[in-house]
Amino acid sequence: MDHQRRPSGHQSTVAVDGLTFSYGSNRVLHGLTFALGKGEVVGLLGPNGAGKSTTIKVLTGILAPDGGSVRVAGFSMPGEAVEAKKRIGYVPEAAALFESLSGQEFLELMGRLQEVPEEVLQSRIARFLEHFDLAGVRLRRLDGYSKGMRQKVLLSAALLHNPDVLMLDEPLSGLDVNAGLMVRDLIAALAAEGKTVLYSSHVLDVVERVCDRALIIHKGRLIADGSLESLKATTKRGRLEDIFRQLTDAEGTVSGVSEIIEALRS
């Protein structure tokens, strides 16, 4: 990708230092600090409401941080957000799309906004739609797409401009098994190409297979950051699921279950 502006000095592809963010008076991120290197696939984990999606939104320039510094591909957020966004591919958690556009039209729009040359754009769209099994419905309006099909469109849109950084928020949501396996392989291949991937998910098995490293956020704070092996060694747990339970104080889920059953009986 040939971008005219050069970043104002960088080492890591994504560098976050003391990031804080609030929705109104509700502080959801409390001083996150981490960095992502080139070619790394990093899992972003945490219970519901931990701040994963908010973190990704700040990193993609959709939200402006309250404090701390964020640099993506060498550009600081939100000051140089427009330049940074040219290097980011983003798959949002909630698939908002222009429902009245067809799959082809939506991808054309996203590619043109990212300044992908027309010939390259059309060729990429054709190939993505073919491989995601959407070629036959490319002219159908998006309101007629299933959840999985919409997710494939979002994944295609995120890749169209060949970004340096991919922020994937529950990218496998709604995908069938084959498409899920394909995306997993694709992430690995993209990392091998030198792309940085931040992968947020609740499906720990997939994170364990796809990611080299995991960041665990709990109540807006980063409580773990390391390779899966180092986390296993530190927590003396064999599986990511157990590590997650231990670190997020979710080991009491068994007593929680019995309390729910008790409430139903009352």
Next chain:
Amino acid sequence: MKAFLMKALRLMGKRLFHGPAFTALLRRNGIDPRQYWILVDLFETLGKRQEVTGMSSDAYSMRTFTIIWFFFSGVLGVVIGAYGATAGIYLLVFLVLTAFQLSMLLIPEIAEGLVNPVEGLILAHQPINGATWLAAKLTHLTRLVVYVVAGVNGVPALIPLLGPSGEGFRPLVYPVLHIFAALGVGLVVGFLCCSLFGWLVRLVPVRRLKAAAAMVQVFPMFIAACLQLLSLRVDELWSWGMSIELPEAWLGIGDRVPGGFPALVAVMGLALTTAAVVLGLRALTVDHLIRVSSLMHSGATVRKQGPRRWSIGSCVASFAGGQAARGGYEYLRLMMMRDWQFWKNMGLNAAYLIVFLVVLLFVGREVTPFASEFAFTHFLPHLIGLIIFMGCLYLAYGNDYKAVWSFAIVPDTAFRPYVRGIHAGLWFLLVALPHAFWLLVLAWSWGVRDALWVIAFSTAVTSLYLAVGLRLIDGLPFGKQTPPARQVVTAAMTMIYLLVVSGAIGIQYLMFRSVVAVAAVTIMASVGAYYLTMATLADFESRIRQNLNPSGTRPFLAFDQPKTE
């Protein structure tokens, strides 16, 4: 011929706006020309395909608006022309009408685009700067200005040419002058409306922005109602204005300026307005696409309330059929209070009626309908009725129409109490509460007897209106997406309703000569309201079932209670 002309116009437009001069102008203002045209095309496509419903700028809504206004403004033009108005007065009437109509359409439109932004959310992660996005949005809104100007002024600009008219109408010059003046007013109003939201964004915390935007939408109606109220006291206001003595120093400054003090005030006003518009627009260009997501996730928190021993909800549960009735009432109440779409549609229309109602009654409260002269309180049941109709019409179109599935798993037996709960809620909020308030006001002015008769009559009539209005709740509440052109069509229906009601008010005027007649009509209306309500609720219930399951079989039975022998 038409196709050739359109093609030629398009070509000219393309040459002009895609040319190097316009591109350089865009660049000078921090706008990316390539992205600007992509976004302009996108907004046009989305408008054509009615992607964002509830907005007025889609092609279908605007065409409907223009056609309706061609007719109304034509009639108005003929009437004013027949009175022999001068060109200045004639033009002024239509410019004021254009400004009012435009602010009524633009403010909700801008609010929808900025505060409840579908496009913003989807485009937020794209590398688009705020100035480019805003420029494209403003360009799109200009279409609305053109439609309104054409609709309100197209026919009136030509009418003076067709027949004898007052002073100052120069053939051929007047129509062009009229249209250009209207376009100028339209653009000024457009900029003012946009800058108003810029100031809101600048001054109001994000979590309060949606509520503030909902209130701002009522603003033009509020101003119009206040002007109406002031017009009733125009003589007093004029003499008060004339009696104000300005300090000598101020007048001294005015003397040094060509045109005197009025010219100075006009220049200062113009400068202040320009500054307000420029600063307001700048606030919008800064980082709208960054603000969008915060806005969507910064809903106001709900005040925590403990369970109450007595509440209207518990009364509804006791009298209307249990917890399902309470569920219907509570959902209705919360939806009416919090639903953005409902507020947007209802607030705009109802606020004017409420202000109008209050103004009329306070002005006319000294004359009872039992007196020989005309009493403004004759309007009471019909204005409340209109509010009820609008409430019922818009209840179907909530923000969360996609949550309709949650009703599909409700036990079949719950629908009857559920619709009774909705009716009880509407009756309490739209019939009982306003009448209780007016009973106090009118009893204070007229004495208890007259007030009781008027309120009893009005309650019976509005209950009848509610029974009819419930039939306007189309299908399952509140699971429908707002259709385009809804507001435009509602405005036309309101005008027809007011024409019909004026006949009813004439009959009331005669009827209130006799207490016996009032009593008889009140009883008849009450009985009618009861039976009609029962029939309407049964119909409402069956429509809910039908809507959930058009095949006619019982919907999702998984949670149905087992039948007891």
